[in-house]
Structure formats: C-alpha cells, structure tokens
Amino acid sequence: MTIVHCNRSASSRSRRRALASLWAAVVVGATLALAATPCWADDFVFIKNAKNGAAKLSKAEAKNLFTGRTKTWSDVGVVTVVLGPEDSPQLGWLADKVFQVAPKTMLTKIKQEVFKGEMKKPITAASPAEAVEAVRNNPGAIAVVPADAAKSLPAGVALLLLGD
C-alpha cells in the first residue's frame, strides 16, 4: 500500500509539474502574443502607408497621432489622420479603446486641435474601402479599419501593430 501510495504521489506530482509548465507556457505565449499583435480580438486594426517605416505603436502614441501632439513620422513627413463617420464602428472603437471617451467627445477634441492649429483637418472616409484608398494615396496617413477589411490590403498599405 505504501509503495503504491508513493508511486501515485510521484505520478501526481509529475502531472502537476507538467500542468504547471503547460500553464506557464500558455501565459507567457499569450502575453507575448498580446504584446505585439494587431487587435484582431477587437476586430479593428490600424493601417498605414507602406512607405511609412513605423511598425508598431502604443495606445499613448496612437492618441498623440490622432490629436496633433505628434505631427510628423520619422520618414514620411506630416501625419494625416483618416477618420470614419461619427456613427461608424471603427470610430467607436478608436474612441473607446484609445481615447476612452464617447465618439462625440473624441471628435470634439480632434476638431478643437484643428481649430487651435495643432493638426491638419482629418480626411473623412465614408467606408473602410475609402479609408484604405486614402492611406494608399497619402504617405503620412493613418486610419482604423475593421480587421476583415485589412485581411486583403492592396499594395501600398500595411498594418500598424498596436501594443499597450
């Protein structure tokens, strides 16, 4: 009985170790994956012109780009913001995830920065396809589009990964 007990104990310990290792691997993997992936989980992504060398940006950097605090990219010049209509899901996502305010409040803030002369007037894109086209035609452009629309981006447009 004792020997059997010892064997059972040893096997359950090794099982626990294996589970712990697996759990740790999942946690580390998920953390690494979340740290530098487009926000597929949220179903919206940032896109940029392919000439723009920027690969990744944080939420704070995104906010700075969309409010004129950051005015230039390092390699493609002046930042141009492309926005969807007020009631579009992509604008709602930007307001919620990046600005953490209502879309109306975010648009008022952006409009005020234009009025102050801190940023150029954003391009309004009526649809994700228009946003993709605006980004393709403007080296400094940045836009938010649904992840589905970004699955088949044309040449000249690329994803801009969002970190924390």
Add this chain to the structure above:
Amino acid sequence: MRTRDLQRWWVSWGRAVAAIAAVSTAVVGLARPARAADVNFNLYGDVDYVVAHQGVTTNSFQSPRFEIFSTATEGRLSFLAETMFEVGGDNAFAVDMERVEVSYLFADWFRLHLGRFHTAIGYYNDAYHHGRYFQTTVDRPEMVRFEDEGGLTPAHSVGVHADGRFGLRRAGSLRYDVEIANGRGNVPDEVTNLVDHNNAKAYNLRLRFEPSFPDGLIIGVNAYFDTIPATGPDPIAMPAVTTVGERIYGAHLVYLENNIHLISEFLRIEHRSDVASGNTHAGFVEAGYTFGSLTPYARYEKVSFPSVLDPFYAQNKLGLRGSFYSVLAGLRYLVSENVALKLEGGQITPVTGSKTSSVSFQCAFAF
C-alpha cells in the same frame, strides 16, 4: 578674323537661345498649376439668451458672433485664418480678423508661425479661440477675455511664434512656445496689426511639462515682457505717451482626460510707470465631469487690482470695475459633434459696488 566673328556670333546667338529657353521654361513652370493644397472652411458661432440683474433686470436674445475658419495645407506649410463677424457696443455686426497665420512644420520639435496669433499666455488663451462650441462654459474667464472685452492679457499678438515638443524618455515631454511680437498698442483694446508705435518688441516664453503619468496632465509656466506706449483713451486729444513696463508671470495646471475637465490658471501682471506702478493678481479654477453627453461644471475666479491703476489699466473695462470675484455653475449638453447647448448661472461680486447675477442659455455650433 571672319571665322572668329562667325564663331562669336554663333556663341552669342546660342547663349541668347539658351537664355530664352531657360526663361520660357521658368515661365511655363510658373504658369503650371501648383500642387493642389487642401483648403477647408468651417463655420462657428452661437446664439444666446441672457437674463442679467444689477439693480434692474434685463433680458436679451443675442446673436453675438459668426465666424468663418479657413485652413490650407501643402506638405509642411499651412495657413490658417479666423474671420469673425461680431456685434460691438453699437449693436451692429463688424468684421474682425482674429487670426492670420502662416506656419512651417520643420519637425515635432520646431514649428514656426508668422502673422497674428493668440498669445501663448497661460492655458485658456490659445486653447480656446473664438468658437464658443469648444468652451465648456458660455464665456471665457474674465481675466483672459479678448482685448476689446476687458481681458487683462494681450490676447492677440502680431509677430513670430515658434513651438515644439521634446520627448523626456519615460518622464513625458516638454513643450515650449517662444514669441517675439509688436506688443501692446496705445490703449488696452488696440492690437498692433500694422504699426508698432514704439518699435520695442514684446518677448514671451511658455514652458509646459506633460508627464506620461497621468497621461494628459499639463503643468506650465510663462513669462511675458513688453514696453507699452500708453496714451489716454483718445490718442489724438491726449497724445502724451506714458511708458508702462509690463511683465506677466503665470502658472497653469490642466487635466482634460478620462472625462475630467480641470483648468486652473494664475497670473501676476506687473505694470511700472512714472505715474503709477502696481501688481494685478488674477486666477481661476474651472472643473467639470462628463457623463456621456452631459457635462456639469463650475468655475471660481478672482481678480485683484492695485489701489492706484496706471494710465493703461485705468482704461481697461475690468480695471474700471475694480477687484472682484465671481462664481458660476452650469450644464453643457453635447447634442452632436457639431452642436452644444449650455445653461449657466453666475454671479460677479466686486469689492466695491453691487453684485451682478446672470442666467445664460447658449446654443453653440461648429460645422
């Protein structure tokens, strides 16, 4: 000799043809349409209803201002103009150019503006321009009102403005604004758009620390120096000039993120002249919180003038009223990204004289 003459003739003729070709190319180049610039027009304005009580009660519907805001950009070059149709003391509209700026963006750390701009003093003056839609409250704080409304500061300047932002690694960023301008005119509501009466320039510096945490916090200080050629209210009838040395020191703390609205600002204005010298202190705290489309807010403001005013401030509308404090509270409803409704009540209490109470309703638009 003949051959040489012929060679010279050919050389001269060749040079002439080359010159004509070069000039033609240049002319054709100039005549060709320039790269299309993005030109945009926006419309701002407001309509109000105000009930005021100071001994007697008055009430008025108001259509005080309408504005055309135009911008144009071409690469790193940008243009901005704010044309205001504003009602004056005679109850009639008049046209006023509030801002005309030409800017060139060299980098995030260096941008140059030329023209007429809002002076970088404190926070409110160049954060909120003439469109009332963006302001949380119905009116600007008394201390930072425009020159013709009795504000204490030179709200507009004509000259050169440079600004930029430097990253401070994880600490945040540092924003600077430097200005060299014509400075004040002979009387408080004069902006020196065309002629600097005394040639002496005004110098202004503002520094802001924007920490990375909490994101959105702004801590700023500024210093402004000018020499004012002050005259009486009618420079023709009273042409004698009194030189007033002006120094404005200020500090501000602002947080406008996460639905919180907090603006606090303090100014110390020193005036030195042979006739009278003194220091004016002014400050306000404005706070609010946004719940969806609704923002309840309140503001407290205090202005203290010296007991004897210098010839320049003696003509200022607030200077004539004397030291005071004011409180107001209101509600702002953001109907859409283009229209805001505001309902506000307030009271101004002067150190001497009777109180003024008011209730205002404002519909401000921005299209």
